[in-house]
Amino acid sequence: MLFKIVGSLVVILSCSFLGFILSRDCSRRPQQLRELQTQLQMFENQISYLSDVLIEAFERVSRVGNSETGLIFGKAAEILRDNGAQSAENAWEQAVRQCMRRTALNREDEEVLVGFGKMLGSTELDGQIKNIRLTMEALRMQEKKAEESRNKNETMYKSLGILGGIAVVIVLL
Amino acid sequence: MRNSAENSPNSSASSLKKHILPVLSKRVGSAIEGALIYGLEPLEEIRLRAEKPLILQNYYKEWFIGADGLLSSKPSGSFLVSQEDIRLSLEMMSENSIYAYQDEIRNGYITIKGGHRVGLSGRVVLEGGAVRNIKDISGLNIRLSNQIPGCSFKLLPYLFRNSSDIYNTLIISPPQCGKTTILRDIAKTLGTGASEYGFKGVKVGIIDERSELAACMKGIPQNDVGIRTDVLDGCPKNIGMPMMIRSMSPAVIITDEIGNDGDREAVQCVLNAGVRIVTSAHGYNISELKSRREVLKLIEDKVFERYVVLGNRNGPGTLVEVIDGSTMKPITGAGVNAF
Numbered sequence: 346m347l348f349k350i351v352g353s354l355v356v357i358l359s360c361s362f363l364g365f366i367l368s369r370d371c372s373r374r375p376q377q378l379r380e381l382q383t384q385l386q387m388f389e390n391q392i393s394y395l396s397d398v399l400i401e402a403f404e405r406v407s408r409v410g411n412s413e414t415g416l417i418f419g420k421a422a423e424i425l426r427d428n429g430a431q432s433a434e435n436a437w438e439q440a441v442r443q444c445m446r447r448t449a450l451n452r453e454d455e456e457v458l459v460g461f462g463k464m465l466g467s468t469e470l471d472g473q474i475k476n477i478r479l480t481m482e483a484l485r486m487q488e489k490k491a492e493e494s495r496n497k498n499e500t501m502y503k504s505l506g507i508l509g510g511i512a513v514v515i516v517l518l
Numbered sequence: 519m520r521n522s523a524e525n526s527p528n529s530s531a532s533s534l535k536k537h538i539l540p541v542l543s544k545r546v547g548s549a550i551e552g553a554l555i556y557g558l559e560p561l562e563e564i565r566l567r568a569e570k571p572l573i574l575q576n577y578y579k580e581w582f583i584g585a586d587g588l589l590s591s592k593p594s595g596s597f598l599v600s601q602e603d604i605r606l607s608l609e610m611m612s613e614n615s616i617y618a619y620q621d622e623i624r625n626g627y628i629t630i631k632g633g634h635r636v637g638l639s640g641r642v643v644l645e646g647g648a649v650r651n652i653k654d655i656s657g658l659n660i661r662l663s664n665q666i667p668g669c670s671f672k673l674l675p676y677l678f679r680n681s682s683d684i685y686n687t688l689i690i691s692p693p694q695c696g697k698t699t700i701l702r703d704i705a706k707t708l709g710t711g712a713s714e715y716g717f718k719g720v721k722v723g724i725i726d727e728r729s730e731l732a733a734c735m736k737g738i739p740q741n742d743v744g745i746r747t748d749v750l751d752g753c754p755k756n757i758g759m760p761m762m763i764r765s766m767s768p769a770v771i772i773t774d775e776i777g778n779d780g781d782r783e784a785v786q787c788v789l790n791a792g793v794r795i796v797t798s799a800h801g802y803n804i805s806e807l808k809s810r811r812e813v814l815k816l817i818e819d820k821v822f823e824r825y826v827v828l829g830n831r832n833g834p835g836t837l838v839e840v841i842d843g844s845t846m847k848p849i850t851g852a853g854v855n856a857f
Contacts (some may be wrong), residue, residue, distance in 0.1 A: 400614075436614075466615045516834065
């Protein structure tokens, strides 16, 4: 009997733990989308007040904070530096595609980021700033969506974990 | 050609490899690299025009790149530049960041690493009568900046007042006669000191509006402009001169190509502060300069104590004459090469 109780407790605990992990993953995406917005804001400051060229601005943004999204900026700077002949658009797109797997962002977010690269560096400052603002706006929308699905899924995963555990115990008993 | 390369111990060959070839489109860059094995130094200009032959120019003559990839003096059948080459080159020259160079593009040129100036021509976009942008760029003129140590030594003795003071000097020279090169060497000599003439170094302030004199990268001069020299990079002269005096207390202000509106007040401000000035102006002689209002006023004010006229009779930087500013009489008139 004691063996059964301990076994059931272990099953319930591990299932709810799984649920908690999944629910935590849900909150990573909105958080990273927020980080991206902060980083873009920094990028805007770099190019408008310091008049930094792309490589410098990217490197500076990637150095601040130690987030997964910062990797994209670092990667883009690296690609640009290694191959000077490449356009900024290509370098950015490559960086986004390569780093996407390490973030919690989804396909839709990826396309927003790739879209940001289309005008990168090729226009005057006003155009650049408009492009940044536009991307930030799009990221804010994505964040809102991510937040909504987080609210829904977070509690769902948690309760699913606990309830699933209990269900397994009942079946096994 | 060989001879001239030996005469001018400059760094143009390495600078070409390091700063210029990497910012040209691959096609053009490798064509130039291939042809230059046979020596064409010192290069003065590289010209790219859409659908037209690539032209390399040194002091003596202009060269094309023939079908065999070697230098040729005939334009027919030579290497043609495409609009795409120009677009790619410009993108690389601006480090993929046109926005960071927009003010320079509006003025019709950008300065790349190494202090080389690239002139642009194309279709101008206007806004309210002012140039907003240049689009569809069809012509690039890369002017190689050559640093020639010691090129100002022949004229320096005319500039020294005593061991730690100099005369206010205006260098008058036609385009392509080494105005900027000489000014850069003067800055270096004044800032470092010249034991040959018993001149101690003084604090020098350079207002480098077009980033040509010091060729700063991230604020650090790439050219040797002296050990006591401060550089205000990319700053308009009329704003920069008073700024420099207040902030860095220089003994000498050096700036290139004077003669715009507002320069006169700035120069007066320099003189009132007891600071000396060395500057340059486009022109063939003093009487021609007088047709320019802003410069004429400076001459009438007897601002300058020495006028140095350069020419290119014996190559760029030939010292034509040095004129005393108070008597307007020549002190020397030897047609010697200053380089």
